[in-house]
Amino acid sequence: MNRTILVTRPSHDQTTRCISAWAGEVLDFAVKRGDTVIDLAKDRANRKEFESVLDKKDPSMVFFNGHGDESRVGGQDNETLVDTQNSSRLSGKVVYALACKSGQLLGPVSIEHGTAAYVGYNEDFIFMTEPDKRTHPLDDKTAALFMGPSNQVVISLLKGQTAQEAHIHSRKAFFRSIRKLMTSKTSLADSSALRFLYWDATVQACYGDGRM
Amino acid sequence: MEQEIDKEIKELVIARLKTLPDDKEVSIGSDGEFTKEQLIDHVKKNDSIGQKMVDVEMNFLRALKEGALFEQ
Numbered sequence: 001m002n003r004t005i006l007v008t009r010p011s012h013d014q015t016t017r018c019i020s021a022w023a024g025e026v027l028d029f030a031v032k033r034g035d036t037v038i039d040l041a042k043d044r045a046n047r048k049e050f051e052s053v054l055d056k057k058d059p060s061m062v063f064f065n066g067h068g069d070e071s072r073v074g075g076q077d078n079e080t081l082v083d084t085q086n087s088s089r090l091s092g093k094v095v096y097a098l099a100c101k102s103g104q105l106l107g108p109v110s111i112e113h114g115t116a117a118y119v120g121y122n123e124d125f126i127f128m129t130e131p132d133k134r135t136h137p138l139d140d141k142t143a144a145l146f147m148g149p150s151n152q153v154v155i156s157l158l159k160g161q162t163a164q165e166a167h168i169h170s171r172k173a174f175f176r177s178i179r180k181l182m183t184s185k186t187s188l189a190d191s192s193a194l195r196f197l198y199w200d201a202t203v204q205a206c207y208g209d210g211r212m
Numbered sequence: 213m214e215q216e217i218d219k220e221i222k223e224l225v226i227a228r229l230k231t232l233p234d235d236k237e238v239s240i241g242s243d244g245e246f247t248k249e250q251l252i253d254h255v256k257k258n259d260s261i262g263q264k265m266v267d268v269e270m271n272f273l274r275a276l277k278e279g280a281l282f283e284q
Binding site for chain 2: 013014015018067068078099100101123124125126127128129130131132142175178179182188189192194195196198199202
């Protein structure tokens, strides 16, 4: 079954460059499965284009990558794409927001406004990076420890699982990273990521239980 | 008494942050990326980033104590 997925991938600072690069990995997965991906990358991750795609293409899933706070998620240059005032635009859609804190308010409010499911983070999404990999974020093995479990949400949804199942699988992936780092073979430097992996696993939240 | 506990927690968090590697950074949303030394400075200043680090470390230490890291 062909489904349409809308992805926002701003790229205006180091954090957005890194998470947007890693989001590209799941987009390839979606295309290989025969889904249609609408990729609002860099300057295209603006409110006008975002709302236009929602109106014209009616995607079944929205995958946000960007900065956020309790009530909003941003795009390029942190322009607000969706907030508690216009969250009814997400009605009927499954949403994953790789953004800080939007699970606190925007998630539950969007469910009240008809969103099928919202997976996000109730607090800051914190991750570690290797500064010498800034220009090649996909080669950053430290960032990979975090981005793999995050991408698991989208992979599970693409495979037809419900949002709650996707949330559980993502948490399990975080805990797999944690267990991997707790072996005696892991250096102290690598195991320093444990605290942040556990944090991200515990602050990820899921509202609603729809599927794509 | 409460101030003493806060001081002890701060010292514990700083000690743990000192174990972070020198060649990696920590990305905290729109606040940006931080080195180990920068994070320690924020904890000393007790600002919002410092408080966030206290929350992260205490969350992790509680999980260790309760065996929650193996829950999944």
